[in-house]
Amino acid sequence: MIPLVDLELSKSLNEKIKKEVGKVIDSKNFILGERLYLFEKEFATHIGVKHAVGVGSGTDALRLALRALGIGHGDKVLTVALTSPFTAVAIVEEGATPVFCDIDQDTWTIDINDALKKIDKRTKAIIPVHLFGNPCDMKSVLKFAKKNKIRIVEDACQAHGASISGIHVGTFGDAAAFSFYPTKNLGAMGDGGMVVTNNKTVAHMLRILRHGGQTKRFWHKYRGINSRLDEIQAAVLSAKLKFLSTWNRKRQKMAGYYLDNLSGLSMEFQQVLKGAHSVYHLFVTRVENRDKLKEHLSKSGIVSDIYYSYPLYFQDAFRKYSNGKLPNTEKLVQQLLALPLYPTLSGRNQDKIILSIKKFFK
Ligand SMILES: *Cc1c(COP(=O)(O)O)cnc(C)c1O
Numbered sequence: 001m002i003p004l005v006d007l008e009l010s011k012s013l014n015e016k017i018k019k020e021v022g023k024v025i026d027s028k029n030f031i032l033g034e035r036l037y038l039f040e041k042e043f044a045t046h047i048g049v050k051h052a053v054g055v056g057s058g059t060d061a062l063r064l065a066l067r068a069l070g071i072g073h074g075d076k077v078l079t080v081a082l083t084s085p086f087t088a089v090a091i092v093e094e095g096a097t098p099v100f101c102d103i104d105q106d107t108w109t110i111d112i113n114d115a116l117k118k119i120d121k122r123t124k125a126i127i128p129v130h131l132f133g134n135p136c137d138m139k140s141v142l143k144f145a146k147k148n149k150i151r152i153v154e155d156a157c158q159a160h161g162a163s164i165s166g167i168h169v170g171t172f173g174d175a176a177a178f179s180f181y182p183t184k185n186l187g188a189m190g191d192g193g194m195v196v197t198n199n200k201t202v203a204h205m206l207r208i209l210r211h212g213g214q215t216k217r218f219w220h221k222y223r224g225i226n227s228r229l230d231e232i233q234a235a236v237l238s239a240k241l242k243f244l245s246t247w248n249r250k251r252q253k254m255a256g257y258y259l260d261n262l263s264g265l266s267m268e269f270q271q272v273l274k275g276a277h278s279v280y281h282l283f284v285t286r287v288e289n290r291d292k293l294k295e296h297l298s299k300s301g302i303v304s305d306i307y308y309s310y311p312l313y314f315q316d317a318f319r320k321y322s323n324g325k326l327p328n329t330e331k332l333v334q335q336l337l338a339l340p341l342y343p344t345l346s347g348r349n350q351d352k353i354i355l356s357i358k359k360f361f362k
Pocket residue numbers: 057058059060083084086087129155157158179180181191192193
């Protein structure tokens with residue numbers, strides 16, 4: 001069986017992580033300690049941003065970014081309906097209203113022309129999602145946000161290391177959220193997340209807000225939440241960060257191999273903007289008879305899966321935020337299928353997958 005994702009690590013890295021976790025256990029220091037502060041510095045350097053604040057999850061990273069920027073009750077936040085539902089969970093948890101915009105049919109990321117139609121006086125922010133590791137058109141997002149005086153919180157939860165003209169995503173907006181959910185390109189061994197920003201004041205607020213709003217011992221000046229990246233996860237992530245670029249390059253090479261070998265079939269692929277580099281958190285294809293292909297692959301022992309099955313506004317929790325049909329989104333959710341892609345996928349297995357797909361189209 002070829003799985004969709006495999007979290008296997010090299011033996012030496014596994015040993016290294018066990019040793020580092022052992023050190024944390026021996027230190028008896030588990031929350032807001034030197035491991036976290038070190039990893040925050042390492043991550044900030046890797047992304048090329050001034051401040052990184054470790055939090056409990058990617059969802060909390062989005063929540064805290066919005067809150068630190070003063071966005072909450074009564075405010076509207078533009079985003080997409082083709083994303084992890086947790087993007088919208090964060091907006092709703094902050095008391096704001098998600099406003100769903102359609103996606104560009106080539107990049108499958110936010111269509112600023114549609115955002116332009118949906119903005120009003122209550123709109124305070126935009127959350128562009130770098131879907132499947134593919135950078136959004138940040139030039140358009142920045143121009144749009146500046147003109148309309150709204151904030152940008154990048155959802156970079158699937159895009160650690162993705163870049164536009166050599167600049168990493170997560171550095172373009174007022175703040176950005178990363179997730180370390182185990183299956184992400186950089187994954188913890190549990191939950192974890194990070195907010196990054198170049199703004200010192202915002203970073204200062206984030207540090208207060210992730211710690212319950214506490215400004216001095218037992219004195220809570222702000223309404224915060226309790227969400228910190230713990231020392232064990234920070235130690236795991238520090239060890240894994242050193243391999244992120246290598247893993248991303250492997251993903252890019254494999255994606256290139258899929259693209260070379262599947263061209264000419266009745267399949268479409270997510271377009272990457274000129275000068276941009278996707279980190280292929282998922283390798284997703286667009287096919288007319290998606291369900292049949294999924295079944296066909298399954299019969300050959302190949303797992304594929306649907307990301308994402310529904311526009312967010314189809315779901316009970318978000319239905320009330322629906323603002324009409326989003327044609328590109330509704331079409332795409334019927335045709336998207338993710339194929340196996342992860343750094344340890346062997347060339348032999350990738351060839352098997354390609355062969356099986358070619359057979360399907362014969
Ligand atoms: C994973 C993910 C999230 C949520 O991250 P968690 O760490 O699971 O809370 C949010 N947005 C996107 C696009 C994601 O992929």
